[in-house]
Amino acid sequence: MEMADVIGLARRRASKRRKGRPNCVDCFFHCNMLCALDLDEPCSTFRPNTEDGLVPPRQPSLLLREAPDEAPAQAA
DSSP states (O other), X not given: OOHHHHXXXXXXXXXXXXXXXXXXXXXXXXXXXXXXXXXXXXXTTOOBOBTTBOOOOOOOOOOOOOOOOOOOOOOO
């Protein structure tokens, strides 16, 4: 018997999944019973449940800008 059944929590129904779209059932927090939300779609804290555990979201790479040319000399 699963822990959710023992403590009286109903499991969310698995809906028909579209390929490539995240689902609460695939979320790390839902799979480890750390989610307290009952939503129809993933929330902003969705993290995929992977073998590696909780993986932080990928950050965009920083783009280096060219150094600005020297400021033009002011006319006297």
